[in-house]
Amino acid sequence: MTIYEAGPRVRSENQSDKFRVLPPSVAIDERTRHNSMTYPMAEYDVYQTLDDGEDLRISVMKGEWNELPDRARRFIGKYVKLLNPLAVYLCDGSEDEATEVADKLVERGLLFPLTNPKFENCYLCRTDPADVARVEGKTFLVTNDRYDSVPHTAEDVVGELGRWMSTETATKEMLRDRMPNSMKGRVMYVIPFSMGPIGGPMSKFGIQLTDYNYVVLSMRIMTRVDPCIWKKISKDSDFVQCIHTIGVPRPLPKKPISHWPCNPERVLVLHEPKHKRVLSYGSGYGGNSLLGKKCFALRIASTLARDEGWLAEHMLIMSITNPAGKEYFICAAFPSACGKTNLAMLCPNLPGWKARCVGDDIAWLKFNEKTGKLHAINPEAGFFGVAPGTSSKTNPHALDACMKNTIFTNVGLTEDGGIFWEGLEDEIPAGTKVTNWMGEHCQVGDGSRIAHPNSRFCAPAENCKIIHDKWQDPEGVPIDAIIFGGRRPRGVPLVFEARDWDHGVFVGASLKSEATAAAEHTGKKIMHDPMAMRPFFGYNFGQYLRHWLDMNKKHPMPRIFHVNWFRKDINTGKFLWPGFGDNIRVLDWICRRLEGEDIAESSPIGLIPKPNSIDTSGLGDIDMEQLMSIPKDYWKEDMEETRMYLENQVGIDLPREIRKQLDQQEDRIENI
Numbered sequence: 001m002t003i004y005e006a007g008p009r010v011r012s013e014n015q016s017d018k019f020r021v022l023p024p025s026v027a028i029d030e031r032t033r034h035n036s037m038t039y040p041m042a043e044y045d046v047y048q049t050l051d052d053g054e055d056l057r058i059s060v061m062k063g064e065w066n067e068l069p070d071r072a073r074r075f076i077g078k079y080v081k082l083l084n085p086l087a088v089y090l091c092d093g094s095e096d097e098a099t100e101v102a103d104k105l106v107e108r109g110l111l112f113p114l115t116n117p118k119f120e121n122c123y124l125c126r127t128d129p130a131d132v133a134r135v136e137g138k139t140f141l142v143t144n145d146r147y148d149s150v151p152h153t154a155e156d157v158v159g160e161l162g163r164w165m166s167t168e169t170a171t172k173e174m175l176r177d178r179m180p181n182s183m184k185g186r187v188m189y190v191i192p193f194s195m196g197p198i199g200g201p202m203s204k205f206g207i208q209l210t211d212y213n214y215v216v217l218s219m220r221i222m223t224r225v226d227p228c229i230w231k232k233i234s235k236d237s238d239f240v241q242c243i244h245t246i247g248v249p250r251p252l253p254k255k256p257i258s259h260w261p262c263n264p265e266r267v268l269v270l271h272e273p274k275h276k277r278v279l280s281y282g283s284g285y286g287g288n289s290l291l292g293k294k295c296f297a298l299r300i301a302s303t304l305a306r307d308e309g310w311l312a313e314h315m316l317i318m319s320i321t322n323p324a325g326k327e328y329f330i331c332a333a334f335p336s337a338c339g340k341t342n343l344a345m346l347c348p349n350l351p352g353w354k355a356r357c358v359g360d361d362i363a364w365l366k367f368n369e370k371t372g373k374l375h376a377i378n379p380e381a382g383f384f385g386v387a388p389g390t391s392s393k394t395n396p397h398a399l400d401a402c403m404k405n406t407i408f409t410n411v412g413l414t415e416d417g418g419i420f421w422e423g424l425e426d427e428i429p430a431g432t433k434v435t436n437w438m439g440e441h442c443q444v445g446d447g448s449r450i451a452h453p454n455s456r457f458c459a460p461a462e463n464c465k466i467i468h469d470k471w472q473d474p475e476g477v478p479i480d481a482i483i484f485g486g487r488r489p490r491g492v493p494l495v496f497e498a499r500d501w502d503h504g505v506f507v508g509a510s511l512k513s514e515a516t517a518a519a520e521h522t523g524k525k526i527m528h529d530p531m532a533m534r535p536f537f538g539y540n541f542g543q544y545l546r547h548w549l550d551m552n553k554k555h556p557m558p559r560i561f562h563v564n565w566f567r568k569d570i571n572t573g574k575f576l577w578p579g580f581g582d583n584i585r586v587l588d589w590i591c592r593r594l595e596g597e598d599i600a601e602s603s604p605i606g607l608i609p610k611p612n613s614i615d616t617s618g619l620g621d622i623d624m625e626q627l628m629s630i631p632k633d634y635w636k637e638d639m640e641e642t643r644m645y646l647e648n649q650v651g652i653d654l655p656r657e658i659r660k661q662l663d664q665q666e667d668r669i670e671n672i
């Protein structure tokens, strides 16, 4: 019974009357006594007055409650009342804290430290096989008016551009049926974080509450977690409320699979842009649980961006410097698992070129009056990258960035304490014994799947050897070009330039790609993924297009391009383009276009490279003719299908400029 002997800690003088320190509650003490291994000991108790007037007793395990700004205390208090955790743990983002949390997870069997000396402070984690990706079908926008969230679809058409839930249903489903007591017996971690450099003019604050310590470790890598944020919130800045629970209160109904507690049948992820609030229940994985990422930095932020005149996009940010020393910054929007991380960390295969990474997944873009250009920041601080396919050949910088302070999820564990995934066959010899992502024993090269297709590494951005000097510049970097792209095995040429801004927005709106493993879709069917944002819009896609179109009316905007690294030979089925480091050849063409070089010619779908204007020196046999061809039948069908899609999915919300682009492009294709 040490807890009473320890007694309350001496508090500082500036306690408000809303805040009193009490001896730890008997309730906590009982639980602590019964299972002191599992249940941590509360340090002290406080009373917090809630918005409804109730004085709630809260046990604080770590951190100084009275140093939090009043509105943060009220926010946390409100959810302590609802979720009923054992205690509250105020995270400070420090290394000691991360070590403490990681050690606990190793003890529990969720994390495995990588013992191979190649790795420094790296861990492997395996999830419940039912919790391996974002769940788009259970992700909703919550607004009073349905059409603030999603477009008017045609009659009898199921909308694909976001899901809407009414405020009443959301309240019932989340706040009444799921969240009450869902943290019972668990600790609530409170994470103050910034998306973007702390205090920067383009940055925003968030507070995430979570009962999952894996999330604590990952948020610390992916965002800037820092207690100085409390002070900034208390002064003038607002914060986005991020509430996450795995939905598995204690005692556990059954033993978690792979030591990964989750509640896959009941997953629900809700966004309320009006209240700047995200509520996520049931999943511990990626975009479902690291709420700074897709939930905040895309869905909530895109709504804020519309209201405040900027853009929040699913884009990488990189710079390339040509042999003459001129640097260009570009943003590229590719759907999930279509090559953003790879392009962002490009190793150019043309002599004299240099590439630098600013961000690999999300860009916040705002016009900068000083430079007269659109500027971009990467709101994140780490990479949550697709593991399979990453190798020293395809993406050496990503592989290198994973060697320290990294958490791997759902990859294979080799017998010598390293990692394996599909794509590393040249580096890890066949026959090496591995434990696959499900914990089963197998061997490299035995034909079985070793890493999950959506397995990921979570690594600090500062680990990347080619991270740009300005990646943390609070003003962002000036963008010269925007690129769209997807996996298009047929018909779509390697590169083309949009005719103008409106045409470029139309190109983005018509973006399609093969389905990937980053969400619950299976197979390789071609899906529409407008602006690479289909799962991430925070508001009505028709209004989103309106906002994009209007951006160019207010400010000069960068030029827009479309690329396709994934076209396949119609005879052999093999990729026609080598991709990866050779993508610099396409970027080189784009930069020369920006310089006004006469290397493009008009085509029905945009400006395409003149023959021989893409540098293919040293590539051997490349079928450029097939790679650049624009088959009339394909495009006729494609345009008809795109028209159907936009009319069915966006209906009366489709801006007239986009309709005009559709008409014009159809006419041009008819005349091929």
Ligand code: GTP
Residues within 6 Å of the ligand: 334, 335, 336, 337, 338, 339, 340, 341, 342, 343, 360, 361, 384, 385, 386, 388, 389, 390, 394, 518, 565, 566, 575, 578, 579, 580, 583
């Ligand atoms: P998210 O993190 O899900 O948003 O994905 P991402 O867009 O960052 O995709 P990433 O760069 O991780 O690439 C996904 C897969 O595409 C990996 O398996 C890569 O190896 C593969 N890939 C990337 N670039 C190329 C390319 O130029 N050519 C080919 N053939 N494959 C590529």
Ligand code: SPV
Residues within 6 Å of the ligand: 133, 134, 285, 286, 287, 288, 293, 294, 335, 336, 337, 361, 384, 518, 519
């Ligand atoms: C994506 O799916 O685009 C990702 C992974 O970047 S997740 O964070 O899970 O959204």
Ligand code: MN
Residues within 6 Å of the ligand: 314, 335, 336, 337, 361
């Ligand atoms: Mn992504």
